Amino acid sequence: MEVLKLAAPETVLVVIALAVLAVDLLALRGQPVSMRFGIGAAVAGLGCAATMLMLLGRHAHANLFDGMLVVDPLTNVVKAAIVLLTLFTVLISTAGKFTEHVGEYLALILLATVGMMFLVSAEDLLMIFISLELLSLSLYVLTAFNKRNIKSAEAALKYFLFGGMAAAFTLFGLSLLYGMSGSTNLHRIAEGLAGKGMDPLLIVAVVTTLIGFGFKVAAVPFHLWAPDAYEGAPTPSAAFIATGSKVASFFILAKIMMIGFAGAEGSAAWRTFISGWMPAMALLAALSMVLGNLTAIAQTSLKRLLAYSAIAHGGYMLLAVMANNEAGMAGLLYYVITYGLATLGAFGVVQVVEDATGNDSIISFTGLSRRAPALSLCLLVFLLSLGGIPPLAGFFGKFFVFSAAVGADGNHLGLLWLVILAIAMSAVSFYYYLRVLKAAYVADGADVTQATNMMAVPVATLAALVLLAFLVVILGCAPALLMGLLQAGDQVGH
Amino acid sequence: MENAQAYLFYVFAALAVICAIMVVANPFSRSPVTSAMFLVLTMGCLAGLFTLLHAFFLAAVQILVYAGAVMVLFLFVIMLLDLKEEQRRQVKSLSLVAGLVSVGAILAIFVRSLIATKPGEGALANVEGSTSKLGKLLFTQYLLPFEIVSVLLLVAMVGVVLLSKKDLK
Numbered sequence: 001m002e003v004l005k006l007a008a009p010e011t012v013l014v015v016i017a018l019a020v021l022a023v024d025l026l027a028l029r030g031q032p033v034s035m036r037f038g039i040g041a042a043v044a045g046l047g048c049a050a051t052m053l054m055l056l057g058r059h060a061h062a063n064l065f066d067g068m069l070v071v072d073p074l075t076n077v078v079k080a081a082i083v084l085l086t087l088f089t090v091l092i093s094t095a096g097k098f099t100e101h102v103g104e105y106l107a108l109i110l111l112a113t114v115g116m117m118f119l120v121s122a123e124d125l126l127m128i129f130i131s132l133e134l135l136s137l138s139l140y141v142l143t144a145f146n147k148r149n150i151k152s153a154e155a156a157l158k159y160f161l162f163g164g165m166a167a168a169f170t171l172f173g174l175s176l177l178y179g180m181s182g183s184t185n186l187h188r189i190a191e192g193l194a195g196k197g198m199d200p201l202l203i204v205a206v207v208t209t210l211i212g213f214g215f216k217v218a219a220v221p222f223h224l225w226a227p228d229a230y231e232g233a234p235t236p237s238a239a240f241i242a243t244g245s246k247v248a249s250f251f252i253l254a255k256i257m258m259i260g261f262a263g264a265e266g267s268a269a270w271r272t273f274i275s276g277w278m279p280a281m282a283l284l285a286a287l288s289m290v291l292g293n294l295t296a297i298a299q300t301s302l303k304r305l306l307a308y309s310a311i312a313h314g315g316y317m318l319l320a321v322m323a324n325n326e327a328g329m330a331g332l333l334y335y336v337i338t339y340g341l342a343t344l345g346a347f348g349v350v351q352v353v354e355d356a357t358g359n360d361s362i363i364s365f366t367g368l369s370r371r372a373p374a375l376s377l378c379l380l381v382f383l384l385s386l387g388g389i390p391p392l393a394g395f396f397g398k399f400f401v402f403s404a405a406v407g408a409d410g411n412h413l414g415l416l417w418l419v420i421l422a423i424a425m426s427a428v429s430f431y432y433y434l435r436v437l438k439a440a441y442v443a444d445g446a447d448v449t450q451a452t453n454m455m456a457v458p459v460a461t462l463a464a465l466v467l468l469a470f471l472v473v474i475l476g477c478a479p480a481l482l483m484g485l486l487q488a489g490d491q492v493g494h
Numbered sequence: 495m496e497n498a499q500a501y502l503f504y505v506f507a508a509l510a511v512i513c514a515i516m517v518v519a520n521p522f523s524r525s526p527v528t529s530a531m532f533l534v535l536t537m538g539c540l541a542g543l544f545t546l547l548h549a550f551f552l553a554a555v556q557i558l559v560y561a562g563a564v565m566v567l568f569l570f571v572i573m574l575l576d577l578k579e580e581q582r583r584q585v586k587s588l589s590l591v592a593g594l595v596s597v598g599a600i601l602a603i604f605v606r607s608l609i610a611t612k613p614g615e616g617a618l619a620n621v622e623g624s625t626s627k628l629g630k631l632l633f634t635q636y637l638l639p640f641e642i643v644s645v646l647l648l649v650a651m652v653g654v655v656l657l658s659k660k661d662l663k
Contacts, residue, residue, distance in 0.1 A: 003638060014645060021652075068638050104656050111649050119640060130639050134646045141653035200603040 006062050006071050009051045009079065010117050016047030017110035024103025032401040034095075041094045044106045048087040048113075055080040067123035067185040074489030078251055079117045080335045083243040085344055088464050092348040093236035095458035097355065105145060107223020109240060112138035116248035122261065125174045128252060132216070134171070135245060136163050142237040143229055155232025157163040162215060162225040167439060170212025171337070176205035178262065186260040194263050198275050202264060206277045209256065210284065216249045219318060220287040223311045230307035235354060238303060239347030242310050243340035250336050254321045254329060257281070265324060265464045281318055282418060288315030289425045291374040302350050302360045305432060306343065312429060313339050316422055317402055322415060323404040330486040331400035334490045337477055337482065338385070338393035345382040345468040348461060349375055356455045368440040372455040376440045381469040385476065387433040388426050393475035398426060400483070405460060504548055510539035526572050530565060537561040551625040 004011060015386075020040050028036045055076045062071045099105055122128045140163065144156030168413030178184055178200060181192025193202065200431055214222040230238040257277055266276015273279045275399040292312030296365060299305040320332035350360050352375060357364040385394035401423060405415045506581045513536040544553035595620045634642050 007638070063634055065638060101656055104652055106650065108652060111645060114645060115642075118638075125637050126636070127642075130642050130646065133650060134642060136647050137646060137653065141649070141656065144657055147657075199607070200605045203605055204600060 002062070003059055003064060003069070006060065006064055006069055007118075009054045009083075010114050011109050012051050012054065013047060013083075013114050013117070016044060016051075017114070019043050019047075019108040020110065020113070021103045021107040024106075028103075030148050031099055033097070033102060038095065038460075039095045040102050040106045041090050043085055043091070044090045044110055044236075047110070048083050048090065052080050052083050052087075055083065063123075063476075066188065068127045069118075069121050070123050071121060072489065074486065075120050076245065077489050078120050078333060081340070082113060082116050082120065082244050082247050085247065086240070086339050088341075088344050088348075088468060089236055089240045089244065091464035092239065092344070092461050093234075094460045095355065096150075096234060096236060098234040098349070101145070105142070108138045108142055112142065112240070113244065113298045116244055118250045119252050122252065123255065125178060125186075125189075128256070129167075129171065129174060132165065132249075132252075136167065137249065139237075139245060140165075142240065143233040145237060146234045148233075149232070151232035152234065153232075155229045159225050159229040159372065162222075166212045166215030166222070167346050168212075169208045169215075173205045173207075173209030173212060176201060180205065186256065189260045190262040193261075198264065198266070202322075203275060206261060206264065207280060210277065210280050213249065213253045214284055215258075217246065217253065217314050218307075218310060218311050219284040219314050220291045223288070223314075224294070226311060227304045230310075231303045233476045235303070235351035235360075237348055239344050239351075242306065242347065243258040243344045246310070246314075247333075247336050247340055249323070250317050250332060254332055257321055258324055258329070267320060267414060268418070270417045272414065278322055278324075281322055282415075285315045285318035285418060286421060288312060288318065289314075291420055293425045293428045293432075296429070299432070300361050300363075302362055302365065302436060303347075305362070305436070306346055309429065309432070310343065312425065313386070315477040316398065316426070319405045319415070319418055319422055320399055320401040322418075323401075323408040325404070326433075326487075327400075327404040328408065330483060331397075331404040333486050334457060334479070335397035335485055338397045338472065341471050341475075342382045342385040342392075342394060343466055345378060345465055345472070346386065348465045348468070349379045349382070350458055352455070352461055362436055362439050365436060365439045368455075372457055374466065375455070375457055378465045378469045379440060381435060381472055383437055385472045387430050391473075391476045393472045393479070396476060396479040396483075400423075400479075456473070499546055500631060503543070506539045506546070510536055510543065513539060527569065530568050533568075534561050534565050537565070548624075551628050574650040 020043050023043060024036055024040050027213075028039060048356060052354070059073065059075065060226055064070075068343075081144050086109060090106060093105070093109075095297075099253065115131045115138060115179075118127065118131035119214050122131055140156055140160045143154055143159050180196075182187040183189055183192055196202070211222060216227040230242065261277050264276050265276045267274040268278040268282035288311050292308050292315060296305050296308035296312065299308060305425070313335075317332055317335055320328045320335060322328070323331065336370035353368065354360045354373070357448055365379075368379070381392065385392035386400045388394045390396075402419050405419050406413060408415060513532045516532040516537060520528060520532065537556055540558040541561070543554040544550075544556060
């Protein structure tokens, strides 16, 4: 019964998901969609809040079934962050008009969260794969939710096919790892691989595993699904794919690389490349940063722009994984959590504007500062944070990641070339973020006519967005609030 | 006895590879039904390999679920969709070269590791294949993945019902 005690937060979420489904299907038939969304979101939100309290209130250290469920302060903080992102996703979807299947929608979001939480707790290949599949399968369905829009179905099919291929690659890599080390536990895999050097088979395992996870975190050149999926999916689903699932995937990718492939790092230092996972990941990171940022400039749809910006941010985060130490891990988590908050907020704003104007092109944001002042102020905070302007959270995320990459022991400034590239590319990213803000704040004369009437902003969404913006500002002004938790957890964990 | 097992292994392995090739590149027939039937044969050979590894439960499940239930569904779908003979697709020479190079590289690495390894060497996995032992494992050490798979199936079920249902408006 220790399982039930340690997996209590996950269990609670599963029960809440079933409850949401049951309440919606049994008691609320025939009610208007907005009311069903309100009641469902209230139940789901209360469940998320309870789960967060449970996660942050416990101090247990446990390792169940040989790494299948690892509970320590660090995983608790990461899980709490994921549940927080889920809570906000639920809040911004309450005003949605994209589906009548409210119960199923909320239940799938909660079940995907359960997948993420198990993923975060896993140090065993079997658990990693199963929870990854639980997460992916829920996300495919969430992408296809808008049945009135053919683009949603197209996006889901693309995401599903790419994701299926990626799962096959991951499985191939993981089975090679198992074959070489005789264990599915990450720590034991590292022991089994130690002293064997860079076996060619190990290289195949590294590359296929990286390909699989590269799809999951949308790193170039495995990013092709992301813009279409973000554009076609209902906006809250896209926000969920871009935030919560990123947190979980990056955490587990870092864990696999840092623990499982310990000893097979190689080196990505300039002019002294040694084969291992570092140079392969350096390639992914560099390509993602360059291609993501440059392609984002050309986008006219804000959702596609956010997709390419997500790809670019994925490149920076890979840099943190390559730091390969505790500072890198803490920096990565700080970055991905604050990025998640800002991106979720940006998608929330897109959702409101999309509902009001019918599309998400940057032109529809013209004069937003006059039509919805509070909304555009939130957008300002989110985009500037994504761009990395101090004193917002995004700046400190970049600061922690870059300093971890530069200061990583044993690299002797070897990753400096990537850090310089990253800084240059984040300068490029200002351009496209500011382009959106220019449309919102500095309207051209020709568009002023349509920009006079006020825009109706749903109360729950506005509250969620203001809260998100507040969090982004607070974490920027006092980064130690989150960083302290992450570092404390990380030190105890090791 | 040892020898007989080794011969059986080679027979099953060779048959599995040949049948698998026939699934995707059958020179005599391009009908999807033929491909599906060859897939059944491949599954059967794999079940034979599992038996040789003493994974009897897995072998039985392979026959019952994959060769039986899944392939029957496959055939139903093919018949319901009334698929015609597959058109031969034009393969771009660039993707052909890229595919051949990567497959060749991986094959070379496999052959190299195979030659480098002596029999009996390498990591040994202690896996039990009999039904009762498997059942015990599933409800002790692998309890958590087992339960998560049930959630996974729930998600799949909800998803399928949702996507296949016609909206009434």
